[in-house]
Each structure stands twice: as C-alpha cells, then as structure tokens.
Amino acid sequence: MTTSTALAVTDIHMSYGDLRAVDGVSFEVAEGEFFGILGPNGAGKTTTLEIAEGLREPDSGTVRLLGEAPWPRNLALLPKIGVQLQASAFFEKLTAREQLETFGALYGVTSARVDEMLELVGLSDKASTPEAKLSGGQRQRLSIACALVHDPDIVFLDEPTAALDPQARRNLWDVLREVQARGKTIVYTTHYLDEAEVLCDRVAIMDRGRILAMDAPARLVRDLEAATRVILERGALAPDLARALPGADQVAQDEVSLTISTRTPAPLLAALAEHGTLDGLQVRTATLEDVFLELTGREYRA
Amino acid sequence: MTTTETRPRRTAPSPASSSVFLALSKAGFRGFVRDKATLFFTFLFPLMFLVIFGLIFGGAGASKTKIGVVGEGAVIPALERSDAVELTRFDTAQEAEAQVKAGDLPAYVQQDGDTVTLRFAASDQTQAGLVNGLVSGVVNQANIAATGQAPAFTLDTSQVEDESLKPIQYMAPGIISWAVSIGAVFGAALTFVSWRKKQVLRRLRLAPVQPVAVLGSRVLVSLGVAVVQFCLFVGVALLPMFGLRLSGQWWLALPLLLLGTLSFFSIGMLVGAFCKTEEAASGVANLITLPMAFLSGAFLPLDNIPPWLQTVSWAFPMRHLNEGMLDVMVRGQGVDALLVPAMVLIAFTAVVGFIAAKVFRWED
Known part of the structure; x- marks a missing residue:
C-alpha cells in the first residue's frame, strides 16, 4: 500500500533580522498521519507551521501541501485545510454554536454539520453558551471544532493543549484521536513531550530552528539506549546488596527510595523477585524527554 | 477482481461571496447588540448630550x-x-x-x-x-408720555425668521453626525485591531473568503447602526420638550448621513491599521472624533470662530455632513443642497479608504 504525501516541506529557511527562526527544515507527512513538531518555546515550531499553512513565504525552500503550493494565498487549497491558531480566534460575543455557524458559512457548510462538530468535541450542552464564558479546555475544543467544520483533509493545530489543566488535556487527547480516526492528517505543535509520545505516529524534535531528530516516538526512545531505572522503597534492600545484583549499573538512595539503573532489566527483575522485594517496585524507562535532553544537552525549558 | 480505491475527492467549492458576506454581517450585528459598552457609547452617550443641551438651551431660547x-x-x-x-x-x-x-x-x-x-x-x-x-x-x-405730546417718531417692530437657528434645530443634526462618527470610527478601528490581535484576521485569511466580503460586512454593520441612530435621535428631538421642527425634505439627510458614515468608517480603518491595541485605537479615535465634532460645529455654531479655523473646519467630512443635514432637515432646502457635501464625502472616503487599504496589515 502506498500512502500519498499530504505535506512535504523541503529545506525551508526563515530569518527575522539576525534571528534564524527556521534554519533548513525538511519533513514529509503522509496522509492520515498524526505528526508532531516538538520543541521548547522559540524553537521555530510556529513559524514552520505558518510557512506550511501558507501564511508566510519562506526565505528559501519549498512547501507542497496536498500537492499544491500554499503560497501565495491559494483559494482552491484553503477549503481542504483546517487550522487552529494559538490565539483563540473567535468573533465577539457569539455563542459556541454561532461561532461554528459563522466559520462554517465561510466554507459554505450547512448547520447540520455544526451539530456534528459540537457532538465530536463534547460541547453539545454548551451550544448556546457565549464563547467568552467557556473554560479554557472548552474553548480549545471549540477552536478545534471550528478548524474541522468544513471537513478538511489536513488539520494544523498550534499548541492546542497549552495552558490546559490535566483533565482538559486528556479530554482533548480523546478529541484528537477521534479526529485521526476519521482519516484526517494532523500536524500539530506542542511542548509537552509526554503528550506527543502518546498521540503522535511520528515526531520531529526541533530546537533553534532545526530538526534534531525525527521518527516514531518509541523508536526515538529505543535508539537512545538509555538506562531503565528500577525504583524500590527505601529499606527494601540494602544499597550494597543492590549493587551486587546482576545487571545493576548504578545504585542511588534518597530519603524515600532506592534507584537501580540498568541496561538489562530482565535479569535484575528476576533477581529482585528472588529476594522477594517486588512490593512497591516501579520501572521507569526513558521518555521522549530524555531523548530531547540527550539531543539538546540542556535543561528542558517548558 | 481489482478495485481501484479512490478517495472521495470533494470538489471544494468556495462559497459565494454573498453568503460569506451575509454570515459575517449577521455575526457583526449580533456582536454589536450584545456589547453593552458599545451600545452605551453609540446610543446613550450622544443621547445624553442631546438631552442635556436640549434642556439647557431648550424652551424659549435665551433666558431673560x-x-x-x-x-x-x-x-x-x-x-x-x-x-x-x-x-x-x-x-x-x-x-x-x-x-x-x-x-x-x-x-x-x-x-x-x-x-x-x-x-x-x-x-x-x-x-x-x-x-x-x-x-x-x-x-x-415715560418722559414723553409725561409731556402729553405725541412722539415725533414711531418705531414699528416685528419678528423675522432668521438664519440663526433655535438651539435644538441646530444641535439635533450636529449631534446625530457626531454620534454616527463615534459609531463608525470606533466600530471600524476597534474591530480591525481586535481581529488582528485575536488572530481572527489570520483565521479569515486561511478561509476561502474574499477580503471585500469581510470589509463589506463591517461597513454594513456601521451603516445599519447609523440608520438606527438617525431614527432614534430625530425621534427624541421631535418630542415636545425638545421641540425639533423638521422641514420639508428632511429625510434627504439619511442618504447623506450614510455617505458620512462611509467617510468615518474610512477614518476608523486608518486608525485600526496603525494601532496595535484596543486602548490605543480608542484613544486615537477619541482624539479624532471629539475635536472634529467641535470644529465641524456639531454642538455650537461656528459663526464666532477665527476665519483660519473656519477654513480648517472644511477639511473635516463632518463639517460638510453637518451643513448638508442642516440644509435639508431644518433650513428647508432640497436635494440641490446635498450635491456638494455628497461629492466631498465620496471623495474623502475614496482617498482615505485607499490610504487605509494601502497601510492595512493582516498581522502585527
């Protein structure tokens, strides 16, 4: 099966004065893929997205969006793309339903579709609530509904989960998964690495205008070959005894727990089981955050 | 058997500009009537001026x-x-x-x-x-009467309706044009600034809509507001306690007022293009509308101001709007009186609107 390419970005550069916001970025997103662009604030994620959407012309490089050039403003292409912007771009004083109706009208969409969208993002009971009275999470979901109201093929979401509380964030994850299940291609930016790990098929890690790594999150983590940490309650095992266990590379103890680092977790866990010390045991493998820190060699600046 | 699977390709038709225009206009009117602060400043605030001035200068003209x-x-x-x-x-x-x-x-x-x-x-x-x-x-x-002689000269006096109008006759058209200028200048300026700040403009740029439909919808809102203002203020001024008396073809003022609204809207567009925040935009809009209203004689006649200031006053579209409205609303003149003001207002709108379009920015 060949999947066609929804978005192809080739070697784009963009400078603002001395600042190289985007410095040679290339990537491709397949149809139906959930693609994440990760990185700290100021990494160049938003600028990359803006160039891909056709809002800006790159200094150099090319963009093919659904097979067409998005710049200059391509009226034939616009109905096929959906965007959710960082600021909540809503009309003044309208209810959730009216916002959707108005955005829908920009694309010639009927109001039956509006109900479907409210349902999708779980705002059916908030249909007649003014947008200004919605919570942060509800507003983001409405914003995503407005991006999807005309049934686009590809959706760009710029930090949809920023500034949301954990519940609202999980809630939005469900919406995003549902959107992907409907066959949409999703390109989204975030600075939450844990979230990208859960949601994305593939991620590009960006910093200072460059892509540092790009792959499936699990593969990035595996390639890191980082140590697995096994954590026990303090006192469950003496540190000296722990150091003698098979596969234990490093042992550290603090007031609450004893942490054993290993690259071969299987024999270590077997030995721990023999000692009968599996109570309260936690195993922590590397995360995308470790990948990021490894790549940038800096404190992660979320 | 082979099946070729093809994605259902929607031919994505751009919606007609007219339906986009209608939807945005509807959203604009809804936003307007739900915004209490805007309602206050476009209707109640100028109405307060009409009532206060009307009561101060009302009744039998100047007090004895x-x-x-x-x-x-x-x-x-x-x-x-x-x-x-x-x-x-x-x-x-x-x-x-x-x-x-x-x-x-x-x-x-x-x-x-x-x-x-x-x-x-x-x-x-x-x-x-x-x-x-x-x-x-x-x-x-009394001295002459005391002498018992007939006076050598007699003085015959009677009233003549003069050019200088009763205060309400003068103020009603003036306050209407001031109120309309508030509605249109602030409406245009604040909309563009807040739409830019909230990225609504960016969102509209990413939708298949023509800029003219977006602009047109805001113009329609301003024109609609101006019509309501005209009806409301004329209605109030006609109340016996204020005593406005309209002359023959007073309704001719409305088309001129709409042209005036366009010229004010173009000023608002210019303000909206330059200002980054709503606060700045509303400050600049105030700085324009209030002096313009005074210098255009919206509140008080300009008969006693220095000649050079008279000359300056003709630079303001409101001065021309005022003169035209006074001519048809209370001075009993006909459509001929509107010819010059209308042409000036159209020219003003074209020039300022052109400049505003040139300096317009989608993004900060």
Whole structure:
C-alpha cells in the first residue's frame, strides 16, 4: 500500500533580522498521519507551521501541501485545510454554536454539520453558551471544532493543549484521536513531550530552528539506549546488596527510595523477585524527554 | 477482481461571496447588540448630550436678563411691560446693591419719586449696555408720555425668521453626525485591531473568503447602526420638550448621513491599521472624533470662530455632513443642497479608504 504525501516541506529557511527562526527544515507527512513538531518555546515550531499553512513565504525552500503550493494565498487549497491558531480566534460575543455557524458559512457548510462538530468535541450542552464564558479546555475544543467544520483533509493545530489543566488535556487527547480516526492528517505543535509520545505516529524534535531528530516516538526512545531505572522503597534492600545484583549499573538512595539503573532489566527483575522485594517496585524507562535532553544537552525549558 | 480505491475527492467549492458576506454581517450585528459598552457609547452617550443641551438651551431660547427693582413709580411697571427683563423686587436699595455686588444680579433700578437710579455691575459690559439701553429707553418713553405730546417718531417692530437657528434645530443634526462618527470610527478601528490581535484576521485569511466580503460586512454593520441612530435621535428631538421642527425634505439627510458614515468608517480603518491595541485605537479615535465634532460645529455654531479655523473646519467630512443635514432637515432646502457635501464625502472616503487599504496589515 502506498500512502500519498499530504505535506512535504523541503529545506525551508526563515530569518527575522539576525534571528534564524527556521534554519533548513525538511519533513514529509503522509496522509492520515498524526505528526508532531516538538520543541521548547522559540524553537521555530510556529513559524514552520505558518510557512506550511501558507501564511508566510519562506526565505528559501519549498512547501507542497496536498500537492499544491500554499503560497501565495491559494483559494482552491484553503477549503481542504483546517487550522487552529494559538490565539483563540473567535468573533465577539457569539455563542459556541454561532461561532461554528459563522466559520462554517465561510466554507459554505450547512448547520447540520455544526451539530456534528459540537457532538465530536463534547460541547453539545454548551451550544448556546457565549464563547467568552467557556473554560479554557472548552474553548480549545471549540477552536478545534471550528478548524474541522468544513471537513478538511489536513488539520494544523498550534499548541492546542497549552495552558490546559490535566483533565482538559486528556479530554482533548480523546478529541484528537477521534479526529485521526476519521482519516484526517494532523500536524500539530506542542511542548509537552509526554503528550506527543502518546498521540503522535511520528515526531520531529526541533530546537533553534532545526530538526534534531525525527521518527516514531518509541523508536526515538529505543535508539537512545538509555538506562531503565528500577525504583524500590527505601529499606527494601540494602544499597550494597543492590549493587551486587546482576545487571545493576548504578545504585542511588534518597530519603524515600532506592534507584537501580540498568541496561538489562530482565535479569535484575528476576533477581529482585528472588529476594522477594517486588512490593512497591516501579520501572521507569526513558521518555521522549530524555531523548530531547540527550539531543539538546540542556535543561528542558517548558 | 481489482478495485481501484479512490478517495472521495470533494470538489471544494468556495462559497459565494454573498453568503460569506451575509454570515459575517449577521455575526457583526449580533456582536454589536450584545456589547453593552458599545451600545452605551453609540446610543446613550450622544443621547445624553442631546438631552442635556436640549434642556439647557431648550424652551424659549435665551433666558431673560434679571434686574432688581426698588421703590415705586411709572418706570417700573413700564419695564415689566417691556417683556425684555425679569424683575426681582427688593425693599431697600442696600439689599439690591448687595446682590449686584455679589454678582447675582447684573443691575438694579430704584425709583424714588421723579428720580430713577440705575446701578450696574462693572464686570459684564454686554449685560450692562443692554440694561442701560433698556432702562433709558423706558425712562425716555415715560418722559414723553409725561409731556402729553405725541412722539415725533414711531418705531414699528416685528419678528423675522432668521438664519440663526433655535438651539435644538441646530444641535439635533450636529449631534446625530457626531454620534454616527463615534459609531463608525470606533466600530471600524476597534474591530480591525481586535481581529488582528485575536488572530481572527489570520483565521479569515486561511478561509476561502474574499477580503471585500469581510470589509463589506463591517461597513454594513456601521451603516445599519447609523440608520438606527438617525431614527432614534430625530425621534427624541421631535418630542415636545425638545421641540425639533423638521422641514420639508428632511429625510434627504439619511442618504447623506450614510455617505458620512462611509467617510468615518474610512477614518476608523486608518486608525485600526496603525494601532496595535484596543486602548490605543480608542484613544486615537477619541482624539479624532471629539475635536472634529467641535470644529465641524456639531454642538455650537461656528459663526464666532477665527476665519483660519473656519477654513480648517472644511477639511473635516463632518463639517460638510453637518451643513448638508442642516440644509435639508431644518433650513428647508432640497436635494440641490446635498450635491456638494455628497461629492466631498465620496471623495474623502475614496482617498482615505485607499490610504487605509494601502497601510492595512493582516498581522502585527
């Protein structure tokens, strides 16, 4: 099966004065893929997205969006793309339903579709609530509904989960998964690495205008070959005894727990089981955050 | 058997500009009527001015001069009959003089037998001259009457309707054009600034809509607001307590007012293009509308301002709008009077609108 390419970005550069916001970025997103662009604030994620959407012309490089050039403003292409912007771009004083109706009208969409969208993002009971009275999470979901109201093929979401509380964030994850299940291609930016790990098929890690790594999150983590940490309650095992266990590379103890680092977790866990010390045991493998820190060699600046 | 699987390709048709225009206009009107602050500043605030000015200057025009009177004699009833002054009686000259000294009365008249005394405050020369002339006139008449001879000359007086209008006649059109300028300048400026800040403009740029549909919808909102303002203010000014009297083809003012609205809207677009925040935009809009209203004679006639300022006033679209509206609403003129103002307003809108379009920014 060949999947066609929804978005192809080739070697784009963009400078603002001395600042190289985007410095040679290339990537491709397949149809139906959930693609994440990760990185700290100021990494160049938003600028990359803006160039891909056709809002800006790159200094150099090319963009093919659904097979067409998005710049200059391509009226034939616009109905096929959906965007959710960082600021909540809503009309003044309208209810959730009216916002959707108005955005829908920009694309010639009927109001039956509006109900479907409210349902999708779980705002059916908030249909007649003014947008200004919605919570942060509800507003983001409405914003995503407005991006999807005309049934686009590809959706760009710029930090949809920023500034949301954990519940609202999980809630939005469900919406995003549902959107992907409907066959949409999703390109989204975030600075939450844990979230990208859960949601994305593939991620590009960006910093200072460059892509540092790009792959499936699990593969990035595996390639890191980082140590697995096994954590026990303090006192469950003496540190000296722990150091003698098979596969234990490093042992550290603090007031609450004893942490054993290993690259071969299987024999270590077997030995721990023999000692009968599996109570309260936690195993922590590397995360995308470790990948990021490894790549940038800096404190992660979320 | 082979099946070729093809994705259902929607031919994505751009919606007709007219339906986009209607949807955005509907959203605009809804936003407008739900915004209490905007409603206040476009309707209630100018209406307050109309009511306050109407009550201050209302009724029988300028109030009469008050003078104090002391004592008895033929001059005092004659003054009363003259109907030009309002008399306040005092028992003693000291009491009356105290009032004049305190500045509460411009003058007092005392008649003691054949002697008539007039004492007036030195501060207000105009009032003093008026009172002086009036009292000596009455005294002279009384003198002639006392001689028993027929006067050598008779003076025949009667009223002529003059160019200078009663305050409400003058103010109603002026306050309407000021109110409309608030609605259109603020409406355009704040919309563009807030749409840019909230990235609504960016969102619209990413939708298959023509900029003219977006702009047109905001213009329609401003025109609609202007029509409501016109009806409301004319309606209130017509109430007996304000006493506006419209002349024949007063409704001709409405098309001119709509042209004026367009010119104000173009000013608002220009403000909206330059300002980054709503606060800045509303400050600049105030800085434009209020001086423009004064210099265009929206509140007070411009007869007494220096000639150079008169010349300056013709630079404002509101001055032309005002003159045209006064001509058809209260001076009884016809459509001919609107020709020049209408052409000026159209030209102003075209020039300022063109500049605004040139400096327009989608993003900060």
